[in-house]
Amino acid sequence: MASHPPTVGFDLDMTLIDSRPGIKAAYLALAGLTGTPIDADLVITRLGPPLEHELAHWFPADRVDAVANLYRDIYPRYAIGPTLPMPGAREAVEAVREAGGRAVVVTAKHEPNAVLHLEHLGIRPDAVVGSLWAEAKAEALRGHGAAVYVGDHIGDVRGARAAGALSIAVPTGPCDAEELRSAGADVLLGDLTEFPGWLASRASRTSRAPRMPGVPPAPQASSAPLA
Numbered sequence: 001m002a003s004h005p006p007t008v009g010f011d012l013d014m015t016l017i018d019s020r021p022g023i024k025a026a027y028l029a030l031a032g033l034t035g036t037p038i039d040a041d042l043v044i045t046r047l048g049p050p051l052e053h054e055l056a057h058w059f060p061a062d063r064v065d066a067v068a069n070l071y072r073d074i075y076p077r078y079a080i081g082p083t084l085p086m087p088g089a090r091e092a093v094e095a096v097r098e099a100g101g102r103a104v105v106v107t108a109k110h111e112p113n114a115v116l117h118l119e120h121l122g123i124r125p126d127a128v129v130g131s132l133w134a135e136a137k138a139e140a141l142r143g144h145g146a147a148v149y150v151g152d153h154i155g156d157v158r159g160a161r162a163a164g165a166l167s168i169a170v171p172t173g174p175c176d177a178e179e180l181r182s183a184g185a186d187v188l189l190g191d192l193t194e195f196p197g198w199l200a201s202r203a204s205r206t207s208r209a210p211r212m213p214g215v216p217p218a219p220q221a222s223s224a225p226l227a
Contacts, residue, residue: 005099005100005101005102006096006099006101006102006147006148006199007096007101007102007103007104007144007145007146007147007148008096008101008102008103008104008146008147008148008149008150008199009103009104009105009106009137009140009141009144009146009148009149009150009160009165010092010093010103010104010105010106010125010149010150010151011105011106011107011149011150011151011152011153011156012105012107012109012114012117012118013047013048013107013108013109013152013173014047014048014086014152014153014172014173014174015086015089015150015151015152015156015170015172015173015192016085016086016089016092016093016105016118016123016192017083017084017085017086017089017117017118017121017123018083018084018085018086019047019079019083019117020044020047021082021083021084022078022079022080022081022082022083023040023043023044023047023079024040024041024043024044025078025079025082026071026074026075026078026079027040027043027044027071028040028078029074029077029078030067030070030071030074033070033074034059034067034070036058036059037058038058045174046174047173047174048108048133048152048153048155048156048173048174048175049108049133049134049155050108050131050133051068051071051072051108051109051110052064052065052068055067055068055071072110072113075110075113076113076116079113080113080116080117080120081120083117083120083121084121085121085123086172086191086192087191087192087193088191088192088193088194088195088196089121089123089192090121090122090123091192091193091195091196092150092192092195092196093123093124093125095195095196095199095200096199097126099199099200099203102126102127102144103125103126104125104126104127104128104129104140104141104144104146105118105125105127105128105129106129106132106137106140106141106146106149106159107128107129107130107132108130108131108132108133108155109130109131110130110131111128111129111130111131112130113130114128114130115128127144129144132159133155133159134155134156134158134159134162135158135159135162136159137149137155137156137159137160137162137163138159138160138162138163138164141159141160141163141165142163142164146163146165147165147166148160148165148166148168149163149165149166149167149168150168150169150170150192150195151167151168151169151170152169152170152171152172152173152174152175153173153174153175154175154179154180154183156169157169157180157183157184157185158183158184160186161184166186166187167184167185167186167187168185168186168187168188168189168195168198169181169183169185169187169188169189170188170189170190170191170192171188171190172191172192
């Protein structure tokens with residue numbers, strides 16, 4: 001690992017941060033400002049896809065872009081304060097950096113708001129890339145040389161696979177373990193508290209495994225099956 005420090009990508013919502021309280025508050029404020037009823041409790045059960053996908057459930061197509069801009073404008077006022085770190089989030093990012101690697105957050109969220117969340121919670125990745133979803137995340141993952149991508153949604157699995165990265169999935173968001181397995185996740189962890197141990201184990205396996213020159217180590221599926 002010392003000679004091959006890892007670059008690890010992380011999703012944001014429901015992977016590194018529990019943004020449900022803040023997003024609920026932002027949607028309730030949006031409903032008040034637009035006069036449009038929105039079931040905010042339903043909204044926070046399906047976080048992951050881009051904002052416009054969710055707004056299309058509540059607004060006609062010709063209003064979605066304008067309402068999305070309004071939502072992003074009011075978001076810092078309502079959503080940053082109530083949001084919490086997911087268990088093990090800070091430690092997972094620090095584990096990558098302590099291993100000599102880089103941690104990159106790649107998210108569908110508007111990038112300035114993603115940065116506000118991370119700064120508020122004291123989570124310090126090396127880079128943040130926003131407004132990318134599913135396979136589109138592969139562009140940023142490849143650009144940063146990420147060999148691993150960690151996420152909670154089947155869209156994150158798809159992004160990792162499109163980038164040729166190892167997909168690590170945590171069932172801490174809207175997708176359960178079976179959905180993540182079926183989507184092709186290489187590794188399932190219960191949550192991010194298990195990530196530093198997995199990373200250390202991978203480093204140990206990589207350092208012991210003999211390899212022919214120029215041949216990268218094979219991906220390692222890991223973690224006990226989840227119920």
